[in-house]
Amino acid sequence: MADATLSPLVRFRRGFFAENAVFVQVLGMCPTLAVTNSLDGAITMGIATSFVLLCSNIVVSLLRNLLQPHVRILIFTVTIATFVTIADYTLKARFYDLSVKLGPYVPLIIVNCLIIGRAEVCASKQGLPAAVMDGLGQGIGFTGALAVLGTIRELLGAGTLLNARVLPELTRAADGTIEQIGWDPWSIMIMPAGAFITLGILMGLANWIAGRRKAA
């Protein structure tokens, strides 16, 4: 990717589809699979990651001329860890239930390959506007991907969306007869296996769409 000459606006848009973090770059898999069993968790994780990505890109871009080769990665890591801690504490203070739901996956943003990747590829080489737009674009693309996954998994796996019931619940009486017609949730969707399978199918879909676009 000839990144050096891209304008900030192009970078911004590339983050959505062409260089989508999840479907194209295949980065940041751990949170993508882990927290997308509910839509609110997915969106929260996406926003938290975007926040860290943006701040880290800004700091790294500002410091880019001072980076020595040996300590580059260390600076990236410390910067990211700091912003993740800030995000974690903010979540715990303001959105405690979501913080408990996301559990250890918030601090795991530190090792999200996406953030270190962007710092390495873009922020450490580009000026502030490019870094900001790149961070925003990638963040939005990442959040979008998580949201798609979260919607599918929560809807099919529990019949709810954002914890509000969307599909009517199928209830049975004691002897097994159906009391109320509704969606019998595919529990596998909320479980790890469902995450893998859903993402796998979506990847295939994304690749297929990309293939059609190229051919067109």
Added chain:
Amino acid sequence: MGTIVLIALTAAIINNFVLYYFLGICPFIGVSRQVSMAVGMGLAVTFVMTVSATVTWVINNLILAAGAPLVIADLSFIKYVIFIMVIAGMVQLVEMYVRKFYPGLYKSFGIFLPLITTNCSILGCCLLVDLDKNGWFALAQAGPIGLLHTIVFALAAGGGFALAITLMAGIREELDVADVPRPLRGAGITLLVAGILAMAFMGFAGMGR
């Protein structure tokens, strides 16, 4: 003794790091092409995980946590920064050691050795020990034996990770000669197979009783 077996079983199989906690997915999808490389990576990760978990346990419980023996104030806010720096340091040490004494192995690992730093499973192991949902690890709840529990947990978790990627590598060696639909090639089919593996491992749920 029973607790230790339970911890080991839980970490390795019932709550397998890759197939249940989704930790270490990036190398899972990326590295696992050959069984030999997968085993090597698994061993390296296990080693780094055990050492890191031990060191972070010591630092966390003796220095950082509120009320810890060697502390002057509640320093838990730099916990994550310290964790990741310990891990990065350990990986550097391992890298230097392997480079000096096993240069052939070092070459075949290539970029993947320093990439272990960003392996979610190692930081994830340290975080799970810190989160300590069952009161097995924290000094305040389990006492000094928490350290032993932590070591067992990390060893077993690394073993479970090695098991998962070796299984995956074996399957992928077969997949490479299979006729996979074009859109699914690469990450797609790997994820689908991982899903089936995860379903298989679900059978272990409830073993803890």
Added chain:
Amino acid sequence: MVEQPERKSLVGKYLRESWLVIACAIVFGCALAGVAGATRDRIERNKQEATQAAIREVVPGAARGVELSDAEPADLADGIYRALDADGTQVGWAVTARGAGFADMITVLVGLKPDGISVTGIAILESNETPGLGDKIKSGPRYRDQFAGTTVARPIEGVPRTEPADGNKIHTITAATISSQSVVAIINQRCVELGPRLGRLAEDLE
């Protein structure tokens, strides 16, 4: 004499390479300390609030729960709350009980009347059961509502839905027998022995 300048330049070299790291460490450390200090109380309150909300749920009429401090016998003090109403009179007990579920540990909050024997309700504080199946102990109110009105003077029994649930029995969730029975076992193990002691304690504290 040759060593001196070499050593100086080595230290200088290290400093030149690492000054940024040290500077960052100091700046970030201060920032984190600031954020932690600003949010600490809020977070503490949030942690308490989860349990407090559950106490209000399991003991009707309770406004808040006060944990038994170590003035009382040591083995009682762990996770036992006096449920007080707005005026401060005790309207019940809230007891946390923990044990093995199907997939992981389950933490139950049991609401009891001041006599320590009659159950007013239960809440599941922590559980990690199979979503859609064992998870119904937490998600579906039907299972939990059954416990109100039972007693821990003798062990509660879980029976399948085909049998009548009279006496001190509750229906287990179909296809989630182990999770359902686990909750019952956890409650029994904690409360059957504890109940009368709490009853006597309530009388002493009045």
